[in-house]
Amino acid sequence: MKKFYFIYLALFLLTITLYPQQQNDTTGNTHRNYRRTSDSQPPTSYYQQPKEQVFPLGYGTNHLGKVTTGTGVWTELNPKVPRVDYLGIGFANKDTGWAVGANGALIKTTDGGESWQRVFTPGYTSDYWWIDFLNENYGFIAANGKVLRTTDGGNNWEIIQAGDGYPLFSIDVIDSLHIAAGGYGGTGYPAKNIYSSDGGYSWVINGGSLPMSEINCIKYINIDTGYVVMTYFGLYKTTDRGESWTHLSGIGDYELEIFPEENTGYNAGAGLKIYKAEGNLDVWSKLIINTDFADVYFTTEQKGFAISSGVNGILFKTENGGTDWQVVSGAPGGGDILFLDSLTGFIAGSDSKIYKTTDGGESWYATNGVPNIIAKIDFINSSVGWAAGGFVIIKTTDGGENWETQITLPADHFTSIFMIDSLNGWATSRYVWQTTDGGENWIQILDITSEPYNDVYFTDIDTGFVIESPYLYKTTDSGNTWTTQLNSDYIIRTFGWLSKSHGFIIGDGMYETTDTGSTWNEILELRNVGLRKFQSPTEFLGYSVGNTGLIYKYLDTSYVPVELTSFKGYLKENKIVLEWQTASELNNEGFIIEKSKDKIEWKPIGFAKGYGTTTGKNKYQFYDYNLDNVRNYYRLKQIDYDGTYKFSNIVEISYSITSFNLSQNYPNPFNPSTIIKYSIVKKGEVKLMIYDILGREVSVLVNEVKDPGYYEVNFNASNLASGVYFYRLVAGSFVSTHKMLLLK
Template identity: 30%
Template sequence: MLIFSQSLFSQDFWVKTNFPTDNSSLFSIYSIIENNTNEILVGTFAKGIFKTTDNGVAWSESGLNNMWITSLAKDNSGNIYAGAIGSQFGSGIFKSIDDGTTWTKIFEIETGINKVYVSSENEIYIGLNYTSEQSGIYYSSDGGNNWQKIFNESENVYTIIKLNTGRVLAASYGKIYYSDNNGINWQITSSGLTSSTPSSFAINSENKIYLATLGYGIYESNDSGVNWTNKTGAGWEYSDLEIDNNEIMYASTRGNWVYKSDDNWNSSVLINSGMGQDKYVLDLYIDKKGYLFAGMDYYGFYRSNTPVVVSLENDNLLPSFYLSQNYPNPFNPSTSIDYSLPSNDYVNLKVYDVLGNEVAILVNEQKQAGNYRVSFDGSKLPSGIYFYSIQTGRFYQVRKMLLIK
C-alpha cells in the first residue's frame, strides 16, 4: 500500500486542544459526538463525559462522572446515547434529551458494552461482550423504552451497522454475522477475513462496506458483507473509520497516527504533522463545520487545523467547493484539473511526487468565486504516481494521478 506523508506540507494538519488530560489512561477518549447545539462531547475511560463549545479551547464536565464511556451515538431527534461502565451510577445505557446536560439510565447492563449504534430509522443496537450473564445484541425501536435481545451467539459483538437494504451486520472475532430480518435469523461469514478483532464499520455512497481491524488491516465488501477483501495488509491496529462528504476515508491507528485515502484504500496518505510521535488514536469524528477530530489514548484531543470538507451546516455550499479528478488519467504528458470556489479565496494548488516532494505550483493567488481549469505538464517528470492538493481558507483536498510514458 502506498503511503504519502502529509507532514511534508507546510502547515501542520493537527492542532492539540486544551482537553484536560494528565497523560494518564483515565482521560483516554473512546468516543466523540456532536450535539444539536454544535458542542463536541467526548467519552473518556474513567472520567465520564466532557464537552467543548469552541473547538477544544475550553472544556467542562457533562455528566456520568468517573464512568468509562465506551460508546456515544445520536438519533435523528438529537437524543444522545452513552454506553457507560462503572459503579457510581451502575453500568448500562444512558440517554440525554438535553444535548448531554443530564443523563437517565434506560437499560441496565453488567457486561462490557462495545458499541452503541443508532440506525437512520432511530433504532438502537447495543453490542456486548460475551459473559454467562449477559451478551449478544439488544435492540430498541422506541428510544430505549423497551428492549429485546436479537442475537444469542456466545460471541463478543464489537461493532454494528445497518445497511439501507435493511441488513444488519455484527462483527465478532474473525467473522461477520448478518441478518435480513432484524435479528430473527442470522447467517455467518468469514470469507476473506482473518482471525482478528474488528473495531469499526463504515459505508460509502457506492454501498461498499469497510471494516477496520486490530492488527489485520482494513477490509472491503462489495456484496453487503458476505465476502471481504483486505485492502491494506496486516500490521497496524486500525481503531476507527470515518468517511467525509467527498468520499475521502480516514482511519485511526493505535500507535501510528491517522491515514486517509481517496481511492478506497488502494493508496493512503499519512496525516501526522502536529500530532507528534507514536500516538494511540482511539476515535475519529467529523463535525458539521467539517473539522476532523481525533481522540487519543493518554494524550488528549486533536483537531484538524482547517476543515477537511466544506461546512456541513449549509448544504447549499456542498457542491460549490470542488476539486475534480484530473482528465485524462492516466495521462501523457499533460492533463487538466478543474476546481470550483463558492466565494473569493486564496488558492494553493500544488503537485507532489510519492515522496512528498513538491514538483509544481499550479495556482498560488487570490481567486474570485467561480469555476476554474488548470493544466499540468508532466513532460519533464518520470512515469509514476503523483498527488495534487488544493488548499483554501475553508477547504482542503488531495487527489492522486498517474503519469505513464
C-alpha cells in the first residue's frame, strides 16, 4: 500500500506543470505572453532522497531521468526529452530539424522526427520561442532578450545579447549576414523589432512606427523587405529593414509563411483565421469563413443568406444549401435579415438604415424614415410591416419603402417585435410592450418583471413567450399574467420556429419544443456551441448561425425523406413508360432512372428533378425509347441535396415482338441527321447499310449480332452530298429497303 501511494504522488508531481497558470509579472522587467507559458519560479526544496535531486535537468522540464529512492532506482524510459510546451520548430531538410520550448528546452532529430535528442545550451535556462536554420549548420534561436547562434549544426551555441531583455518571439535568417527578429517591446512601447547585418553579432533596434503590441512572426523576402504579424493588429510591411512599417490588413496574428519565388503566402491566427496571398503579398483573402454571424435567412431549401453586423459587416449567400458561401458584393452588413418572398428582402443595417432588395439579394438600397439602428423587422404581408430597435418602433404600409415612427422611448432600447396580425403585436425592451391597434398605441405590461428582454414570440392571440436570459416566461391569457417556464443555467437568446408546435430556444443553452411550448427539452449536444439565430424555410428544415463562422443545418428526421407510394412501367407505342408517385418529399434533389438487362449491371438513362420538400403528392413520368431487349429492369436512385441516396424497388418490363420491321426514317427530308428504327424478332446477324442513287454502299450503320428488340440508330450525312439515298436492313431471311432524301 505504501508503494501505491508513492507512485500516485510521483505521477501527480509529474503532471502538475503540464497546465501552467497565468501569473502576474512581478519582476518589473520581464513581459510574459500568457498564451505561451508561465513564469513559475523554481522550487526551494527537493525530495529527501539520498543520491539524486528530483529535477536533475532543471525545474519546469518535468523530466525525472533517474531517481533513487530508499529501496531502488526509478529510470524514465520515455520520452527522454523535456516535457514542456514546445513553441517553435524548424527543419533544414526532411530529416534534420530542431524544436524549442519553455525553460531552455532544445531538442534535435536527424531521422525525420522518429527520435529526438536533447541539446544543452549552457548559460541560458529561460524560454526559447523560435528557431530558424539557413542550412544544416547555420541557425538561430529567438529567446528572452537574446539570440543563440550555431555554425556547426547545433552542437555548439553562442549566446548573444539582442537589445533589451524583453522576449523575441520570432526570428528569420534571411542569409548568412542578415537576420531579423521581433517580439515584445515592453509596457507602453512599440513592438520589439531588431535587425542584424553582420551575422547576428550586433543588432539595430527599430520599431518606432509599430503599435504597442507584440510581433508574433517575422518574415523577410529579401534583405530589405519584410512582413510581421502582430496581436490585435494583423499584418505590417517594411521596405527599409524595419526602420518604418506600413499597416496592410487585419489578418491572423500568429503565423506567417511566405514563398517569395511564387509570390505566395499563408497566414494563421486566433478565431479561425487562415488567409492566403497569391500574386501579391500585400493582398490577402480568407480561406475559411470566420465571420461572427448575427442572423440567417433561407428563401428556399438551397438559397440562403448569412449576415454579420458592425462597421465591417458582410452578407454571404449560398445556393446549394449552405455547402458553399460567397460574399455578396456591395451588400450591407446588419443584425437582422428577412425575406418576404424569393425576391423581396430587408436588412436591418449596422448604420441606422433599413435596406431593401427586389432582386433576390443581388442589390440593396436604403429605405426612408429610419431614425436609428434596428434590431428586428417583422411583416404581416407584402405591404405592412414593423421594425423595432434603439429608442423607436417604426411602421411601413408601402412595402418597406417608407417608415414612420410610432413610439419613441426617452431611455431604454427595443430588442425585438412580433406582430400576430394587423392589430395585435408585442415588443421587448427592458419591458414587455403590447399593441391592440396596429401600433398606434403601445402599452407597457406591468405584470412581468422589469428586465432586459431578448426576444418575443406568440403562437396565437393568447399564448406567447418572452426570453429574459436565463429565464423563459409564458402567458396563456394574452399577456395578463406571466409564469416562469424555464430557468436555464446558460445564456438563452432568441426563438426559432419551424411551425407553431415545433420550435427552438437558441443560445448557449439550446431547448426544443414539439408541443407548442408546453414543454422544453435541452439539447445537451449543442450546449455552449454558441448559436445565436435560427430560421427555417420549411417545417422540416432549418439553419442556425453563430460566431466564428458557425453555421448549423437542422433536418427533422421524424419526417420520411421521400415516401414513394408507387412505381410501375409498361410498353406503349414502341416505348417504355415509367410512372411513379410520392406522398411526401424532404430535401429531394431528384431521381436518376437506371436500367439493366440482368439486374446486375445498371446504367443511368435519365434524370427527373424532385420537388425539394413538400407534403403534397407528386407524380413523375419518364419515357425510354431504346427498346434493345425484350426483358428490361428499371429502378430509381433518389438523391438528396446533400448527396445521400437510396434505391427504389425494381420494376421488370417484358414484351414480345411478332415481326421484323424497318420504319421510315425521321425526319425526312433531313439535314444532316436522321433516325432509323427497326425491330428484330429473333437473335441473329443484323446488317443496316446506306446506298446512293447509283447503288454504291456509302455507310454501314449496323453489322453485329442483335437480340430480339426494338432499335434505333442515328445516321449523320454531314460528309455526303444532297440527293436520294437508300437504307437496307438484312436480318436472316428478312430484307427491307426504304428511300430517304438529304437536302443541304
